[in-house]
Amino acid sequence: MKIGVIGGGQLGRMLALAGTPLGMKFVFLDPAQDACAAMLGEHIHADYHDHEHLRQLADQVDMVTFEFESVPADTVAFLSQFVPVYPCAESLRIARDRLLEKNLFRNLQVPVAPYAAVDSQAELEQAVASIGLPAVLKTRTLGYDGKGQKVLRAPVDVSAAFAELGSVPCILEDFVEFSGEVSLIAVRGRDGACRFYPLVHNTHNDGILRLSIASEQHPLQALAEQYTSAVLEHLDYVGVMAFEFFEVDGGLKANEIAPRVHNSGHWTIEGAECSQFENHLRAITGLPLGSTRKLGESAMVNFIGCVPEIARLAAIADCHVHDYGKAFKDGRKVGHATVRSVDSDTLHRQLDEISLLMAADN
């Protein structure tokens, strides 16, 4: 089985590490010369719009999957003529556009904060009048890691906001006062079977995920699964999907979905019976899904900008280091570590040790 992956970053790299033992081979299409997944398969070094090279990819693989949601619609449509693509074009179309995504949530009765489409400064001002401040203006497409968004707190923030985000189609969302952020990693097979990992508590800083802790019997697990199932079924989705929620007043409000393996699921490599990466591959290749059961307690820490000294990380009990092999750069995700433990207190002591190392590097 040969899998084509659009994008060759760390998610592609971890897919290949999970799929190689299953006898799968990987071809990555990525315009970056130094794509960090490339060392684990073939690398077609081409732009995502390059039909000649997309065709070359399609001709040599059994199916194509995606490492990121901002894949151009044309790329997906072109590939779909020649080879199965998972998740399907419609899933990607919805997930890459915040407005379509929010509309879908609303149609499926998944709670969302008030929002409005914003295509001009005038529409922004109307939306602010209706939704109020504070609110968040986000570009409909191409946002990630806190990029492409702007918090509007006072009327003075509103005047230049639309232009500052590039005068592109946007969405204004009510600023959600949440008590916590959680994500549900779900997987759906080609036969419609679904499995869900335990809800993950996430901590962001500057819009970038820093820490994910897998929860123990979270009271909102069933609700999150219900909302996510509605989306998966509606899209006839195949593969892993991450659904990010805000915890508000003891309930959940939808934030966004990611139609792919997700940073908040990296702990599953060591922390679950079958990882999100293996389960994504099982789903798209039609294999039975693996168990999403947690092995003890687990948490994941992201390394942003640089990876702490590996010898010191490796000295921490049951700490599993993932260095993506990417050049260090401020604000860039270059690695992570997962710690496992039998109980939550020990887990937090291990996390404290990692924090000390990271502080020493900054």
Added chain:
Amino acid sequence: MKIGVIGGGQLGRMLALAGTPLGMKFVFLDPAQDACAAMLGEHIHADYHDHEHLRQLADQVDMVTFEFESVPADTVAFLSQFVPVYPCAESLRIARDRLLEKNLFRNLQVPVAPYAAVDSQAELEQAVASIGLPAVLKTRTLGYDGKGQKVLRAPVDVSAAFAELGSVPCILEDFVEFSGEVSLIAVRGRDGACRFYPLVHNTHNDGILRLSIASEQHPLQALAEQYTSAVLEHLDYVGVMAFEFFEVDGGLKANEIAPRVHNSGHWTIEGAECSQFENHLRAITGLPLGSTRKLGESAMVNFIGCVPEIARLAAIADCHVHDYGKAFKDGRKVGHATVRSVDSDTLHRQLDEISLLMAADN
């Protein structure tokens, strides 16, 4: 960190899968065009005696390690001039020669069955007279998976035996009536720190390992660690070593050592906190060693000749499939599966399911 590996088979492949997350890169030197590890790094396609290509390997890596023990002495000596090699030349010299190995065990007071060097048919007859029958005649070097050996049960077996093994230097060993076969996977760091995995019960068939079950508090664990420590210290060994023992009369008799990661340690990928592969890499690169603690119960089944249908294996609870990507061939190790469980009864039910699949394929 860039690691050179002599040999590019499944052990090299699993080393690369373990080392890639640590940011390591791999270069494999292997004469086989279809070396199954090659897809996870660079492949220098050359003979083990080819100094030009060995030099090319040495020039681009930080250290060299070995995937098999039958590395020509000259290869090790040549590489050692340019780059650190782990384990050291002396460890390889001993481990690839059954006579030197047995002499070392005897010198270190590790119990061994009676044995004698055999360099001719006349010496074989003397040895049989002294040791008695049944006995096993083995070539001193290049034996693996039951190859290069012959069981002598009756005087009629003796006459042609030396010629049948190619008239090469041999060793005659008393035939050990054992109650079980166990192996100890040990790792020793550059700083001399040692760790040991739980003893593994092994089942062979036609000289090939079929099943390994990690034991729970085996009564001979301490004794096995004592014997293995003596060998590791004597050789100033660095890396993973497997020590195979026979269980005889409630004690242990040494069978052989393998100066490398070992088939009976494959269960550690999913079944231990840190796998034998990661620990070998931690040891040779000077990182702190990882924990050898077992996660619940674990067992590994080898796939010889062919891999059963992956969809059916993947449907078994907590079953982890490893397809080495090698062409199927009778008698060839082409994959394995590890099952994990919370208790031994469940583990045996999972193993029974795998056995049924394998029987269906034969």
